[in-house]
Amino acid sequence: MAGTYDGAIQDLIDSFAKLPGIGPKGAQRIAFHLLGVDRQSAQDLADAIITVKEKVRFCEICGNVCETSPCPICQDPRRDRSVICLVEEPKDVMSIERTGEYRGLYHVLGGAIDPMSNVGPGDLRIPELLQRLKSGEVKEIILALDPNIEGEATTTYLARLLDPLEITVTRLASGLPVGSDLEYADEITLGRAISGRRAV
């Protein structure tokens, strides 16, 4: 009994502690919260977990998460089919959708090249991308990978791979985050902001 709880509570704490961003103390807090809520709320959470595993799949075209394949974006006739925005993860699709600035299609790579974690180009959805480009409908690919080492490596790799094709390859602008202070920008970001300066 010393140090751990009775069976079911400790099982629940352990289950939550496995989730990303939740430590042992947070897991304990959540477990006691769930002990206190009514039966239906706990059931709803359990159902939501099961439902997502049952219903959610990956779009056969773009690789985004969806309940219907092809996904609503790939099926939407109003989207601009001449542009594909390449992202690492399904959640990046949502981040770009939220801006309301983009009306083209997406392609989810499923990660970025990262030799330290044994992720090479063969582990990403690159063949599926090349397949989509064969129709000749796509005129521009926007490389929207994370601005970190893995994202940069993947951007460089893909830029070279796509160079022989007659497609414009662009990437997201690097620079100062809107609302931030010049004083607190790191030198690499500030350097990118200077080299990428635009006419007002």
Place this chain on the structure above:
Amino acid sequence: MAGTYDGAIQDLIDSFAKLPGIGPKGAQRIAFHLLGVDRQSAQDLADAIITVKEKVRFCEICGNVCETSPCPICQDPRRDRSVICLVEEPKDVMSIERTGEYRGLYHVLGGAIDPMSNVGPGDLRIPELLQRLKSGEVKEIILALDPNIEGEATTTYLARLLDPLEITVTRLASGLPVGSDLEYADEITLGRAISGRRAV
């Protein structure tokens, strides 16, 4: 589609965002983590939530969470039945058990007096405590409430309530946390450490 996900994923994000200590970004991260794990792991988490609601109850004597009532601590013949440690929440029982310094019984109040949240003495398990004291077996009560305003108010209330009974009422020592720096102690804690100083 703009800003929110397809049905099941958004439902899961919303369910997790309701839990304490998890914000919208954290909930999204957990939802995508669960999308990526194998079916069994997701099922295990859902089962753990349901099981805890089915199996866990409150001990009829001390109010601690347990799967058998009375709880293992109340049933344990090796525990010292002359001392009761009074705590606010079941998780406080575990904190004290982990120290290995205490071999008596517990009584969980279920909270602390907090007029701002409409919690008065009538909302706490005080009648159950007085009932336990009737047998005359208990010689000491340790008030182990949180050292904040609500805990102090409850400690004062209970100390007065228990004063007429022939029971020693003690409270946890206030002072400097072990491993901390004198320099960073707040003045109230340091003041308590001075007034509670002990012979070496």
